[in-house]
Amino acid sequence: MFNFMKKTSTKKTETPEQRAERDSAVDKVLLGYEVGTISIATMVTGLERDGDQLTLDLRLPVNSNPEIIQQELGQLLHPHGIKAIHMNVRLPAPAKGTGSSLPKAMPKTTNAMDSQSKSSETTGSKTTDAEPPITKAAPTQASLTAHPRIRHIIVVASGKGGVGKSTTTVNIALALQKLGNRVGVLDADIYGPSMPTMLGVDNVRPELENEQFVPINAHGMAMLSIGSLLDGDNTPVAWRGPKATGALMQLYNQTNWPQLDYLVIDMPPGTGDIQLTLAQRIPVTGAVIVTTPQHIALLDAQKGVEMFNKTNIPVLGVVENMALHTCSNCNHTEAIFGTGGGEKIAEQYQVPLLGQLPLASGIRAQVDKGEPSVLADDEFAPYYMSIAKNIEANINKFAKPIDDKRIF
Numbered sequence: 115m116f117n118f119m120k121k122t123s124t125k126k127t128e129t130p131e132q133r134a135e136r137d138s139a140v141d142k143v144l145l146g147y148e149v150g151t152i153s154i155a156t157m158v159t160g161l162e163r164d165g166d167q168l169t170l171d172l173r174l175p176v177n178s179n180p181e182i183i184q185q186e187l188g189q190l191l192h193p194h195g196i197k198a199i200h201m202n203v204r205l206p207a208p209a210k211g212t213g214s215s216l217p218k219a220m221p222k223t224t225n226a227m228d229s230q231s232k233s234s235e236t237t238g239s240k241t242t243d244a245e246p247p248i249t250k251a252a253p254t255q256a257s258l259t260a261h262p263r264i265r266h267i268i269v270v271a272s273g274k275g276g277v278g279k280s281t282t283t284v285n286i287a288l289a290l291q292k293l294g295n296r297v298g299v300l301d302a303d304i305y306g307p308s309m310p311t312m313l314g315v316d317n318v319r320p321e322l323e324n325e326q327f328v329p330i331n332a333h334g335m336a337m338l339s340i341g342s343l344l345d346g347d348n349t350p351v352a353w354r355g356p357k358a359t360g361a362l363m364q365l366y367n368q369t370n371w372p373q374l375d376y377l378v379i380d381m382p383p384g385t386g387d388i389q390l391t392l393a394q395r396i397p398v399t400g401a402v403i404v405t406t407p408q409h410i411a412l413l414d415a416q417k418g419v420e421m422f423n424k425t426n427i428p429v430l431g432v433v434e435n436m437a438l439h440t441c442s443n444c445n446h447t448e449a450i451f452g453t454g455g456g457e458k459i460a461e462q463y464q465v466p467l468l469g470q471l472p473l474a475s476g477i478r479a480q481v482d483k484g485e486p487s488v489l490a491d492d493e494f495a496p497y498y499m500s501i502a503k504n505i506e507a508n509i510n511k512f513a514k515p516i517d518d519k520r521i522f
Protein backbone atom coordinates (compact mmCIF):
# COMPACT_ATOMS: atom_id res chain seq x y z
CA MET A 115 0.00 0.00 0.00
CA PHE A 116 1.05 3.55 -0.63
CA ASN A 117 0.85 5.74 2.39
CA PHE A 118 1.02 9.43 1.68
CA MET A 119 1.51 11.57 4.77
CA LYS A 120 1.15 15.30 4.92
CA LYS A 121 1.71 17.81 7.74
CA THR A 122 1.17 16.79 11.35
CA SER A 123 -2.15 17.43 13.06
CA THR A 124 -3.17 20.74 14.56
CA LYS A 125 -6.36 19.30 16.06
CA LYS A 126 -8.82 21.77 17.53
CA THR A 127 -12.11 21.10 19.25
CA GLU A 128 -15.13 21.39 17.00
CA THR A 129 -18.77 21.83 17.89
CA PRO A 130 -21.09 19.12 16.47
CA GLU A 131 -22.43 21.71 14.00
CA GLN A 132 -18.94 22.64 12.82
CA ARG A 133 -18.08 18.96 12.50
CA ALA A 134 -21.19 18.20 10.42
CA GLU A 135 -20.53 21.22 8.21
CA ARG A 136 -16.91 20.27 7.61
CA ASP A 137 -17.80 16.61 6.98
CA SER A 138 -20.37 17.67 4.45
CA ALA A 139 -17.88 19.98 2.70
CA VAL A 140 -15.34 17.13 2.52
CA ASP A 141 -18.01 14.80 1.10
CA LYS A 142 -18.91 17.32 -1.60
CA VAL A 143 -15.28 17.71 -2.65
CA LEU A 144 -14.78 13.93 -2.81
CA LEU A 145 -18.01 13.42 -4.75
CA GLY A 146 -16.98 16.09 -7.26
CA TYR A 147 -13.32 15.04 -7.70
CA GLU A 148 -12.82 12.62 -10.56
CA VAL A 149 -10.11 10.12 -11.40
CA GLY A 150 -10.47 9.62 -15.16
CA THR A 151 -14.18 10.18 -15.49
CA ILE A 152 -15.14 8.47 -12.24
CA SER A 153 -15.81 10.19 -8.91
CA ILE A 154 -13.18 9.35 -6.34
CA ALA A 155 -16.08 8.84 -3.93
CA THR A 156 -16.73 5.50 -5.63
CA MET A 157 -13.15 4.43 -4.80
CA VAL A 158 -13.19 5.28 -1.09
CA THR A 159 -13.22 2.15 1.06
CA GLY A 160 -12.44 3.90 4.33
CA LEU A 161 -12.65 7.48 5.55
CA GLU A 162 -11.75 9.06 8.91
CA ARG A 163 -11.43 12.70 9.81
CA ASP A 164 -9.69 13.76 12.99
CA GLY A 165 -9.67 17.55 13.27
CA ASP A 166 -7.72 18.84 10.31
CA GLN A 167 -6.43 15.36 9.42
CA LEU A 168 -8.19 13.24 6.80
CA THR A 169 -7.37 9.57 6.28
CA LEU A 170 -8.63 7.96 3.10
CA ASP A 171 -8.43 4.30 2.12
CA LEU A 172 -8.64 4.25 -1.64
CA ARG A 173 -8.84 1.60 -4.32
CA LEU A 174 -7.62 3.45 -7.39
CA PRO A 175 -7.68 2.42 -11.05
CA VAL A 176 -4.54 0.93 -12.51
CA ASN A 177 -3.02 3.99 -14.17
CA SER A 178 -3.81 6.60 -11.57
CA ASN A 179 -1.20 8.79 -9.95
CA PRO A 180 -1.69 8.91 -6.16
CA GLU A 181 0.74 11.81 -5.70
CA ILE A 182 -1.17 14.07 -8.10
CA ILE A 183 -4.44 13.00 -6.54
CA GLN A 184 -3.13 13.81 -3.10
CA GLN A 185 -1.91 17.22 -4.23
CA GLU A 186 -5.15 18.12 -5.99
CA LEU A 187 -7.32 16.92 -3.11
CA GLY A 188 -5.08 18.89 -0.77
CA GLN A 189 -5.77 22.06 -2.73
CA LEU A 190 -9.50 21.42 -2.86
CA LEU A 191 -9.83 20.49 0.80
CA HIS A 192 -7.55 23.13 2.26
CA PRO A 193 -10.25 25.83 2.23
CA HIS A 194 -12.43 23.43 4.22
CA GLY A 195 -9.94 23.18 7.05
CA ILE A 196 -8.15 19.97 6.03
CA LYS A 197 -4.43 20.45 6.54
CA ALA A 198 -3.25 16.87 6.17
CA ILE A 199 -4.35 13.97 4.01
CA HIS A 200 -3.22 10.40 4.71
CA MET A 201 -3.89 8.09 1.80
CA ASN A 202 -3.78 4.30 1.91
CA VAL A 203 -3.91 3.32 -1.73
CA ARG A 204 -4.52 -0.01 -3.39
CA LEU A 205 -3.88 -0.36 -7.10
CA PRO A 206 -5.19 -3.41 -8.95
CA ALA A 207 -3.01 -5.68 -11.08
CA PRO A 208 -4.37 -7.82 -13.93
CA ALA A 209 -5.65 -11.22 -12.82
CA LYS A 210 -3.86 -14.29 -14.08
CA GLY A 211 -7.17 -16.11 -14.55
CA THR A 212 -9.72 -16.91 -11.94
CA GLY A 213 -12.07 -19.80 -11.48
CA SER A 214 -15.67 -19.86 -10.46
CA SER A 215 -17.11 -21.49 -7.39
CA LEU A 216 -20.72 -20.52 -7.74
CA PRO A 217 -23.25 -22.62 -5.92
CA LYS A 218 -24.63 -25.44 -8.07
CA ALA A 219 -28.09 -23.95 -8.52
CA MET A 220 -26.74 -20.73 -9.99
CA PRO A 221 -25.87 -20.09 -13.62
CA LYS A 222 -22.14 -20.39 -14.32
CA THR A 223 -19.96 -17.39 -15.13
CA THR A 224 -18.29 -17.15 -18.51
CA ASN A 225 -15.45 -14.93 -17.41
CA ALA A 226 -13.94 -13.88 -14.11
CA MET A 227 -13.25 -10.26 -13.23
CA ASP A 228 -9.89 -8.71 -12.64
CA SER A 229 -9.32 -8.36 -8.95
CA GLN A 230 -5.97 -9.49 -7.66
CA SER A 231 -4.56 -6.49 -5.91
CA LYS A 232 -0.94 -5.77 -5.27
CA SER A 233 0.14 -3.21 -2.78
CA SER A 234 3.29 -1.46 -1.71
CA GLU A 235 4.12 1.40 0.62
CA THR A 236 5.69 4.77 0.25
CA THR A 237 5.51 8.11 2.01
CA GLY A 238 5.38 11.60 0.60
CA SER A 239 4.49 15.06 1.80
CA LYS A 240 3.32 18.31 0.29
CA THR A 241 1.15 21.17 1.44
CA THR A 242 -0.25 23.78 -0.87
CA ASP A 243 -2.42 26.85 -0.50
CA ALA A 244 -5.93 26.75 -1.84
CA GLU A 245 -6.41 27.10 -5.58
CA PRO A 246 -9.63 27.06 -7.59
CA PRO A 247 -11.04 23.53 -7.94
CA ILE A 248 -10.60 21.68 -11.22
CA THR A 249 -14.07 20.94 -12.57
CA LYS A 250 -14.95 18.18 -14.99
CA ALA A 251 -18.32 17.09 -16.35
CA ALA A 252 -19.92 14.13 -14.58
CA PRO A 253 -19.96 10.93 -16.67
CA THR A 254 -23.21 10.30 -18.48
CA GLN A 255 -24.99 6.99 -18.84
CA ALA A 256 -24.09 7.03 -22.55
CA SER A 257 -20.37 6.94 -21.66
CA LEU A 258 -20.71 3.85 -19.42
CA THR A 259 -20.11 0.45 -20.96
CA ALA A 260 -22.46 -2.41 -20.18
CA HIS A 261 -21.32 -5.17 -17.83
CA PRO A 262 -20.08 -8.07 -19.99
CA ARG A 263 -22.22 -10.67 -18.26
CA ILE A 264 -25.30 -8.69 -17.32
CA ARG A 265 -27.86 -7.98 -20.00
CA HIS A 266 -30.04 -5.52 -18.10
CA ILE A 267 -29.53 -3.62 -14.87
CA ILE A 268 -32.72 -2.38 -13.28
CA VAL A 269 -32.61 -0.06 -10.28
CA VAL A 270 -35.59 0.05 -7.96
CA ALA A 271 -35.84 3.39 -6.23
CA SER A 272 -38.18 5.44 -4.08
CA GLY A 273 -38.27 9.08 -3.12
CA LYS A 274 -38.65 8.19 0.59
CA GLY A 275 -38.08 5.17 2.83
CA GLY A 276 -40.75 2.76 3.97
CA VAL A 277 -42.88 2.67 0.81
CA GLY A 278 -42.28 -1.06 0.30
CA LYS A 279 -39.39 -0.71 -2.18
CA SER A 280 -37.54 -3.81 -0.94
CA THR A 281 -40.68 -5.96 -0.77
CA THR A 282 -41.48 -4.94 -4.33
CA THR A 283 -37.87 -5.46 -5.50
CA VAL A 284 -37.61 -8.99 -4.19
CA ASN A 285 -40.96 -10.02 -5.66
CA ILE A 286 -40.22 -8.44 -9.05
CA ALA A 287 -36.83 -10.18 -9.15
CA LEU A 288 -38.44 -13.55 -8.36
CA ALA A 289 -41.17 -12.86 -10.94
CA LEU A 290 -38.56 -12.11 -13.62
CA GLN A 291 -36.88 -15.41 -12.72
CA LYS A 292 -40.21 -17.23 -12.94
CA LEU A 293 -40.56 -15.89 -16.48
CA GLY A 294 -37.42 -17.87 -17.37
CA ASN A 295 -34.70 -15.27 -16.80
CA ARG A 296 -31.38 -15.59 -14.97
CA VAL A 297 -31.63 -13.01 -12.24
CA GLY A 298 -29.29 -11.40 -9.74
CA VAL A 299 -30.15 -9.07 -6.89
CA LEU A 300 -27.86 -6.41 -5.43
CA ASP A 301 -29.13 -4.97 -2.16
CA ALA A 302 -27.63 -1.49 -2.11
CA ASP A 303 -29.96 -0.16 0.58
CA ILE A 304 -27.34 0.89 3.11
CA TYR A 305 -29.98 2.30 5.45
CA GLY A 306 -31.93 -0.94 5.82
CA PRO A 307 -30.52 -3.91 3.90
CA SER A 308 -33.39 -6.40 4.00
CA MET A 309 -32.81 -8.74 1.04
CA PRO A 310 -31.04 -11.47 3.06
CA THR A 311 -33.99 -11.69 5.48
CA MET A 312 -36.62 -11.45 2.75
CA LEU A 313 -34.90 -14.26 0.85
CA GLY A 314 -34.29 -16.39 3.95
CA VAL A 315 -30.49 -16.28 3.71
CA ASP A 316 -29.60 -13.85 6.48
CA ASN A 317 -27.16 -16.24 8.12
CA VAL A 318 -25.22 -16.92 4.93
CA ARG A 319 -22.03 -14.94 4.30
CA PRO A 320 -20.70 -14.49 0.75
CA GLU A 321 -17.35 -16.11 0.04
CA LEU A 322 -14.35 -14.31 -1.36
CA GLU A 323 -12.52 -15.75 -4.33
CA ASN A 324 -9.49 -13.91 -5.72
CA GLU A 325 -10.69 -10.76 -3.94
CA GLN A 326 -14.08 -11.07 -5.66
CA PHE A 327 -17.31 -11.65 -3.78
CA VAL A 328 -19.14 -14.79 -4.79
CA PRO A 329 -22.88 -14.03 -4.69
CA ILE A 330 -25.10 -16.05 -2.40
CA ASN A 331 -27.50 -18.48 -4.02
CA ALA A 332 -30.95 -17.28 -2.92
CA HIS A 333 -33.63 -19.51 -4.45
CA GLY A 334 -31.61 -19.71 -7.66
CA MET A 335 -30.88 -15.98 -7.81
CA ALA A 336 -27.37 -14.58 -7.39
CA MET A 337 -27.75 -12.26 -4.40
CA LEU A 338 -25.36 -9.92 -2.71
CA SER A 339 -26.31 -7.50 0.02
CA ILE A 340 -24.42 -4.83 1.85
CA GLY A 341 -26.18 -6.44 4.85
CA SER A 342 -24.33 -9.73 4.32
CA LEU A 343 -21.06 -7.89 4.87
CA LEU A 344 -21.87 -6.29 8.18
CA ASP A 345 -20.91 -7.58 11.55
CA GLY A 346 -22.44 -6.42 14.82
CA ASP A 347 -22.10 -2.69 15.30
CA ASN A 348 -20.39 -2.03 11.97
CA THR A 349 -23.44 -0.16 10.82
CA PRO A 350 -23.44 1.59 7.46
CA VAL A 351 -26.12 3.98 8.67
CA ALA A 352 -23.25 6.07 10.02
CA TRP A 353 -21.38 5.94 6.71
CA ARG A 354 -21.03 9.17 4.91
CA GLY A 355 -21.57 9.65 1.16
CA PRO A 356 -18.14 8.76 -0.25
CA LYS A 357 -17.67 5.70 1.93
CA ALA A 358 -21.15 4.44 1.09
CA THR A 359 -20.78 4.96 -2.64
CA GLY A 360 -17.31 3.38 -2.53
CA ALA A 361 -18.66 0.30 -0.76
CA LEU A 362 -21.58 -0.02 -3.13
CA MET A 363 -19.43 0.36 -6.24
CA GLN A 364 -17.18 -2.34 -4.79
CA LEU A 365 -20.17 -4.65 -4.46
CA TYR A 366 -21.03 -4.04 -8.09
CA ASN A 367 -17.51 -4.12 -9.54
CA GLN A 368 -15.82 -6.69 -7.34
CA THR A 369 -18.41 -9.38 -7.47
CA ASN A 370 -18.17 -12.44 -9.63
CA TRP A 371 -21.63 -11.95 -11.10
CA PRO A 372 -22.67 -14.92 -13.21
CA GLN A 373 -24.23 -14.53 -16.66
CA LEU A 374 -27.48 -12.72 -15.94
CA ASP A 375 -30.46 -11.48 -17.91
CA TYR A 376 -31.29 -9.06 -15.11
CA LEU A 377 -29.47 -7.56 -12.16
CA VAL A 378 -32.09 -5.88 -9.97
CA ILE A 379 -30.63 -3.29 -7.60
CA ASP A 380 -32.51 -2.26 -4.46
CA MET A 381 -31.35 1.35 -4.14
CA PRO A 382 -31.12 3.29 -0.89
CA PRO A 383 -34.32 5.34 -0.49
CA GLY A 384 -34.22 9.01 -1.42
CA THR A 385 -32.66 11.13 -4.11
CA GLY A 386 -29.48 12.41 -2.45
CA ASP A 387 -25.79 12.31 -3.38
CA ILE A 388 -25.37 8.54 -2.90
CA GLN A 389 -28.28 7.73 -5.20
CA LEU A 390 -27.13 10.28 -7.76
CA THR A 391 -23.55 8.99 -7.79
CA LEU A 392 -24.69 5.39 -8.22
CA ALA A 393 -27.01 6.44 -11.03
CA GLN A 394 -24.04 8.09 -12.75
CA ARG A 395 -21.58 5.19 -12.32
CA ILE A 396 -23.55 2.03 -12.99
CA PRO A 397 -24.72 1.30 -16.56
CA VAL A 398 -28.44 1.11 -15.86
CA THR A 399 -30.97 -0.05 -18.44
CA GLY A 400 -33.88 1.49 -16.59
CA ALA A 401 -35.38 2.49 -13.26
CA VAL A 402 -38.53 1.37 -11.51
CA ILE A 403 -39.95 3.84 -9.01
CA VAL A 404 -41.98 2.53 -6.10
CA THR A 405 -44.37 4.83 -4.38
CA THR A 406 -47.56 4.79 -2.33
CA PRO A 407 -50.71 6.89 -2.71
CA GLN A 408 -49.54 9.01 0.26
CA HIS A 409 -46.11 9.61 -1.23
CA ILE A 410 -47.54 10.57 -4.59
CA ALA A 411 -49.31 13.37 -2.74
CA LEU A 412 -45.99 14.39 -1.14
CA LEU A 413 -44.25 14.66 -4.52
CA ASP A 414 -41.58 12.11 -3.49
CA ALA A 415 -42.02 9.94 -6.56
CA GLN A 416 -41.70 12.99 -8.78
CA LYS A 417 -38.27 13.70 -7.26
CA GLY A 418 -37.26 10.16 -8.21
CA VAL A 419 -38.42 10.58 -11.80
CA GLU A 420 -36.59 13.91 -12.03
CA MET A 421 -33.34 12.42 -10.68
CA PHE A 422 -33.38 9.68 -13.34
CA ASN A 423 -34.27 12.15 -16.07
CA LYS A 424 -31.27 14.23 -14.99
CA THR A 425 -28.93 11.22 -15.24
CA ASN A 426 -30.44 10.03 -18.55
CA ILE A 427 -31.72 6.79 -17.09
CA PRO A 428 -35.01 5.74 -18.67
CA VAL A 429 -37.79 5.30 -16.15
CA LEU A 430 -39.36 1.93 -16.98
CA GLY A 431 -42.37 2.86 -14.91
CA VAL A 432 -43.96 3.49 -11.56
CA VAL A 433 -45.30 0.87 -9.17
CA GLU A 434 -47.94 2.10 -6.78
CA ASN A 435 -47.60 0.00 -3.65
CA MET A 436 -50.27 -0.31 -0.99
CA ALA A 437 -52.67 1.28 -3.48
CA LEU A 438 -55.44 -1.21 -2.89
CA HIS A 439 -56.61 -2.75 0.35
CA THR A 440 -57.25 -6.46 0.67
CA CYS A 441 -59.49 -7.36 3.62
CA SER A 442 -57.87 -10.15 5.60
CA ASN A 443 -61.31 -11.55 6.53
CA CYS A 444 -63.11 -11.66 3.20
CA ASN A 445 -60.17 -11.10 0.76
CA HIS A 446 -62.10 -8.34 -0.99
CA THR A 447 -59.75 -5.80 -2.62
CA GLU A 448 -60.60 -2.14 -3.07
CA ALA A 449 -58.90 1.21 -3.60
CA ILE A 450 -59.58 2.73 -0.18
CA PHE A 451 -56.96 5.48 -0.68
CA GLY A 452 -58.68 6.68 -3.86
CA THR A 453 -57.67 5.96 -7.41
CA GLY A 454 -55.66 7.63 -10.11
CA GLY A 455 -52.52 8.69 -8.17
CA GLY A 456 -50.13 6.38 -10.02
CA GLU A 457 -51.89 7.11 -13.29
CA LYS A 458 -51.50 10.83 -12.71
CA ILE A 459 -47.74 10.69 -12.22
CA ALA A 460 -47.44 8.30 -15.18
CA GLU A 461 -49.29 10.78 -17.34
CA GLN A 462 -47.46 13.84 -16.03
CA TYR A 463 -43.99 12.36 -16.64
CA GLN A 464 -44.90 10.15 -19.60
CA VAL A 465 -43.81 6.98 -17.83
CA PRO A 466 -45.89 3.80 -17.70
CA LEU A 467 -47.77 2.70 -14.60
CA LEU A 468 -46.33 -0.80 -14.23
CA GLY A 469 -48.88 -1.91 -11.67
CA GLN A 470 -50.75 -1.25 -8.46
CA LEU A 471 -50.26 -3.52 -5.46
CA PRO A 472 -52.58 -4.24 -2.57
CA LEU A 473 -51.83 -3.41 1.04
CA ALA A 474 -52.19 -6.88 2.47
CA SER A 475 -50.88 -8.46 5.64
CA GLY A 476 -50.13 -11.60 3.60
CA ILE A 477 -47.49 -9.73 1.55
CA ARG A 478 -45.73 -8.60 4.72
CA ALA A 479 -46.02 -12.00 6.39
CA GLN A 480 -44.42 -13.74 3.41
CA VAL A 481 -41.36 -11.45 3.23
CA ASP A 482 -41.01 -11.62 7.02
CA LYS A 483 -40.62 -15.38 6.86
CA GLY A 484 -38.18 -15.27 3.94
CA GLU A 485 -40.58 -16.66 1.37
CA PRO A 486 -41.95 -13.74 -0.69
CA SER A 487 -45.37 -13.98 -2.35
CA VAL A 488 -43.99 -14.95 -5.79
CA LEU A 489 -42.01 -17.82 -4.27
CA ALA A 490 -44.99 -18.95 -2.23
CA ASP A 491 -47.19 -18.52 -5.30
CA ASP A 492 -49.90 -17.00 -3.12
CA GLU A 493 -52.85 -14.88 -4.22
CA PHE A 494 -50.61 -11.79 -4.50
CA ALA A 495 -48.06 -13.37 -6.85
CA PRO A 496 -50.08 -12.49 -10.00
CA TYR A 497 -49.73 -8.75 -9.25
CA TYR A 498 -45.93 -9.05 -9.30
CA MET A 499 -45.96 -11.38 -12.33
CA SER A 500 -47.94 -8.77 -14.23
CA ILE A 501 -45.41 -6.03 -13.31
CA ALA A 502 -42.52 -8.27 -14.42
CA LYS A 503 -44.28 -8.95 -17.73
CA ASN A 504 -44.75 -5.20 -18.25
CA ILE A 505 -41.01 -4.68 -17.64
CA GLU A 506 -40.10 -7.49 -20.05
CA ALA A 507 -42.37 -6.08 -22.72
CA ASN A 508 -40.47 -2.80 -22.85
CA ILE A 509 -36.93 -3.45 -21.67
CA ASN A 510 -35.29 -4.31 -24.98
CA LYS A 511 -35.79 -0.88 -26.42
CA PHE A 512 -33.60 0.51 -23.61
CA ALA A 513 -30.85 -2.18 -23.72
CA LYS A 514 -27.26 -0.96 -23.74
CA PRO A 515 -24.76 -2.38 -26.26
CA ILE A 516 -22.60 -5.08 -24.65
CA ASP A 517 -18.86 -4.50 -24.35
CA ASP A 518 -17.26 -7.95 -24.25
CA LYS A 519 -13.80 -6.46 -23.78
CA ARG A 520 -14.54 -4.87 -20.43
CA ILE A 521 -12.35 -6.14 -17.64
CA PHE A 522 -12.83 -5.11 -14.00
Ligand SMILES: Nc1ncnc2c1ncn2[C@@H]1O[C@H](COP(=O)(O)OP(=O)(O)OP(=O)(O)O)[C@@H](O)[C@H]1O
Pocket residue numbers: 272274275276277278279280281282303305306308383435436471472473474475477478479481482
Ligand atom coordinates in the same frame (compact mmCIF):
# COMPACT_ATOMS: atom_id res chain seq x y z
N1 LIG B 1 -48.02 -4.25 -0.25
C1 LIG B 1 -47.74 -4.40 1.03
N2 LIG B 1 -48.68 -4.81 1.91
C2 LIG B 1 -48.40 -4.94 3.23
N3 LIG B 1 -47.22 -4.68 3.78
C3 LIG B 1 -46.24 -4.27 2.95
C4 LIG B 1 -46.44 -4.11 1.54
N4 LIG B 1 -45.28 -3.69 0.98
C5 LIG B 1 -44.40 -3.59 2.00
N5 LIG B 1 -44.98 -3.93 3.16
C6 LIG B 1 -44.36 -3.93 4.51
O1 LIG B 1 -43.97 -2.58 4.77
C7 LIG B 1 -42.75 -2.56 5.49
C8 LIG B 1 -41.72 -1.73 4.70
O2 LIG B 1 -41.46 -2.42 3.50
P1 LIG B 1 -40.03 -2.43 2.81
O3 LIG B 1 -38.97 -2.78 3.79
O4 LIG B 1 -40.16 -3.23 1.58
O5 LIG B 1 -39.96 -0.89 2.46
P2 LIG B 1 -38.74 -0.04 1.92
O6 LIG B 1 -39.33 1.05 1.13
O7 LIG B 1 -37.74 -0.90 1.25
O8 LIG B 1 -38.18 0.48 3.28
P3 LIG B 1 -36.73 1.09 3.58
O9 LIG B 1 -36.75 2.39 2.91
O10 LIG B 1 -36.75 1.18 5.07
O11 LIG B 1 -35.74 0.14 3.03
C9 LIG B 1 -42.33 -4.01 5.66
O12 LIG B 1 -42.76 -4.45 6.91
C10 LIG B 1 -43.10 -4.75 4.57
O13 LIG B 1 -43.38 -6.08 4.92
